[in-house]
Amino acid sequence: MSVEEGTANHGRLLGTVRGPQDVKRMTAEQLDILAAEIRDFLIAKVSRTGGHVGPNLGVVELTLAMHRVFDSPRDRLLFDTGHQSYVHKILTGRQDGFDKLRQRGGLSGYPSQAESEHDLIENSHASTALSYADGLAKAYALRGESRSVVAVVGDGALTGGMCWEALNNIATAGNPLVIVVNDNGRSYSPTIGGLADHLSSLRLNPGYEKVLDTVKDALGNTPFVGKPMYEVLHAVKKGIKDAVAPQAMFEDLGIKYVGPVDGHDITAVESALRAAKNFGGPVIVHAVTRKGYGYRAAEEDEADRLHGPGGAFDIETGKLLAAPSVKWTHVFADELVKVADERPDVVGITAAMAEPTGIATLARKYPERVYDVGIAEQHAATSAAGLALGGLHPVVAVYATFLNRAFDQVLLDVAMHKLPVTFVLDRAGITGPDGPSHYGIWDMSVFGVVPGLRIAAPRDAGTLREELREAVAVDDGPTILRFPTGTVAADLPAVRRVGPVDVLAESARTDVLLVAVGSFAGLGMEVAARVAEQGYGVTVVDPRWVRPVPAELVELAAGHRLVVTVEDGVRVGGVGDALAQAMRDADVQVPLRDLGVPADWHPHGTRAQILADLGLTAQDVARDVTGWISRLDAQPVESVPRDQAGATN
Numbered sequence: 001m002s003v004e005e006g007t008a009n010h011g012r013l014l015g016t017v018r019g020p021q022d023v024k025r026m027t028a029e030q031l032d033i034l035a036a037e038i039r040d041f042l043i044a045k046v047s048r049t050g051g052h053v054g055p056n057l058g059v060v061e062l063t064l065a066m067h068r069v070f071d072s073p074r075d076r077l078l079f080d081t082g083h084q085s086y087v088h089k090i091l092t093g094r095q096d097g098f099d100k101l102r103q104r105g106g107l108s109g110y111p112s113q114a115e116s117e118h119d120l121i122e123n124s125h126a127s128t129a130l131s132y133a134d135g136l137a138k139a140y141a142l143r144g145e146s147r148s149v150v151a152v153v154g155d156g157a158l159t160g161g162m163c164w165e166a167l168n169n170i171a172t173a174g175n176p177l178v179i180v181v182n183d184n185g186r187s188y189s190p191t192i193g194g195l196a197d198h199l200s201s202l203r204l205n206p207g208y209e210k211v212l213d214t215v216k217d218a219l220g221n222t223p224f225v226g227k228p229m230y231e232v233l234h235a236v237k238k239g240i241k242d243a244v245a246p247q248a249m250f251e252d253l254g255i256k257y258v259g260p261v262d263g264h265d266i267t268a269v270e271s272a273l274r275a276a277k278n279f280g281g282p283v284i285v286h287a288v289t290r291k292g293y294g295y296r297a298a299e300e301d302e303a304d305r306l307h308g309p310g311g312a313f314d315i316e317t318g319k320l321l322a323a324p325s326v327k328w329t330h331v332f333a334d335e336l337v338k339v340a341d342e343r344p345d346v347v348g349i350t351a352a353m354a355e356p357t358g359i360a361t362l363a364r365k366y367p368e369r370v371y372d373v374g375i376a377e378q379h380a381a382t383s384a385a386g387l388a389l390g391g392l393h394p395v396v397a398v399y400a401t402f403l404n405r406a407f408d409q410v411l412l413d414v415a416m417h418k419l420p421v422t423f424v425l426d427r428a429g430i431t432g433p434d435g436p437s438h439y440g441i442w443d444m445s446v447f448g449v450v451p452g453l454r455i456a457a458p459r460d461a462g463t464l465r466e467e468l469r470e471a472v473a474v475d476d477g478p479t480i481l482r483f484p485t486g487t488v489a490a491d492l493p494a495v496r497r498v499g500p501v502d503v504l505a506e507s508a509r510t511d512v513l514l515v516a517v518g519s520f521a522g523l524g525m526e527v528a529a530r531v532a533e534q535g536y537g538v539t540v541v542d543p544r545w546v547r548p549v550p551a552e553l554v555e556l557a558a559g560h561r562l563v564v565t566v567e568d569g570v571r572v573g574g575v576g577d578a579l580a581q582a583m584r585d586a587d588v589q590v591p592l593r594d595l596g597v598p599a600d601w602h603p604h605g606t607r608a609q610i611l612a613d614l615g616l617t618a619q620d621v622a623r624d625v626t627g628w629i630s631r632l633d634a635q636p637v638e639s640v641p642r643d644q645a646g647a648t649n
């Protein structure tokens, strides 16, 4: 593409970039111009769609250098968490896709094999890239393939335990492998922990910086002649480094360390990467970057450097354009503080997501009662078990999808010990823009099998507050409270309560018992109204506590001709499955149809779009229910009058 044509697209130089080969031949001056054009491009596009603008502004030079030193896709570039792969996508022919970033049918916000041969890891869960890289490097070694493996991992992701399991193996295997630590000092907020302190000691030591510049100049003028020269030069740097900034951690692991380098200096990063590439074993390149680099609104965003605005935002201020609304998270955060006011034993735990989960609200009032464990959900669960053994009641707030990796900890470290730990799962169910590895659709099935664990699914703000209090009142086992992303549902009053079960609507006829789980209660009410137009009576119930299945739900089922369950979670092992089993065990032979999310990798889009694609709308469910009940009419069974419906009051 000519420069003229390129200009018409995104910027004079950026418009000419159709693949990595186009940046390999650019001069240093052109690269600086290109980096600026990429920043302008990212801000312009992501301000319209929402997305991870801060992390990607921090890796512009880093990604350019990687694509100049390595030959993707033959050499494999891996991005831990993958939220910082937009620049990689820009350089691998996908600039045109950014108008539909994270939108249905558009570009994924994470690497996607379907999009490009340059993409490999699609999982948006942190701390996995080094394990992939270890495996990949072993495969290439065994197959005798001379291909570089490069893994970019953030300082936040490095607080995840899997990284250290991987480093342990990478060191032993000794295969050529380049680990680029993208150290911007932050996850959302400043990264916590001993590792973070260690990294900052490296990057912040003024003496080391000055001395390093001298060495860097020497390095800059010295053509690399492979491993011997690298060893000599590295020994020089190491000697200096240990003198001013001891960093035995990595090297004692058996992994060479290069850095810290200025992650925004393409030439410096390139020379470090070339040294690492030619070393012939595992090397860590410690790149110091700034999240949101070059964009004032991001650099001045104290909360999280514009880590991931959820929608379109004002370029000048970085503020979301959408009108603010009361989110499920806000209701949780507000009630948690009220509970903590009354219960000095209640403490909060976050896995590097204090603001997004609302735990920060508790931390602002009771800083000594909130623990940020880093991106370490497994540790969060078992550390919570320790806190509970110590007489406290921890509230662990994570996104639903991220608790998956802590199943064993919840099962054995918490539940088997019957410990009072409450897990609050935000973003439960279909979320939308983040796609399949972010969908919080597994929790009711996966954790529903844990003996002694109780799961609540509030339907609105009132029941969220109520069920949070009920959860922290449980002292003989773990509890889960799960709610979706977005604006909290309007309060839906119950007409009566049967045990823990709220009856939201009922009629003279008891044709259908509609079990609407959590935030689907509103959908249930709409369905009941539509089905009533066909002459059928629908009893809508919200179980509130969905696992274990309340006995009252089975009794209510016995009084109806058909039971339908609808849940924002996978069907297999979900509430519908569990209720069907409970009904069989109680010999209640009423037909049951369960609606929910198929266990599959659902694409990204908006929550509403994906739910519609899955037939989880009032119109679709009403059509299903009407079809099922009308087919039952072929064997008419008197609908049991309500007062004999078997439900206890």
Ligand SMILES: Cc1ncc(C[n+]2csc(CCOP(=O)(O)OP(=O)(O)O)c2C)c(N)n1
Binding pocket: 055, 058, 081, 083, 084, 124, 125, 126, 127, 153, 154, 155, 156, 157, 158, 182, 184, 186, 187, 188, 291, 351, 352, 353, 375, 377, 402
């Ligand atoms: C297991 C897991 N927990 C939490 C998250 C949410 N999350 C996404 S990015 C991020 C911060 C990552 O920080 P870092 O690795 O330093 O990357 P940066 O954004 O600074 O480039 C977090 C906590 C996640 N994706 N995966």
Ligand SMILES: CC(=O)[C@@H](O)[C@H](O)COP(=O)(O)O
Binding pocket: 081, 083, 124, 307, 308, 309, 310, 356, 427, 431, 434, 485
């Ligand atoms: C990459 C990651 O895991 C988070 O940044 C996630 O994208 C945040 O999701 P929300 O926008 O729903 O808070």
Ligand SMILES: [Mg+2]
Binding pocket: 154, 155, 156, 157, 182, 183, 184, 185, 186, 187, 191
């Ligand atoms: Mg970081």
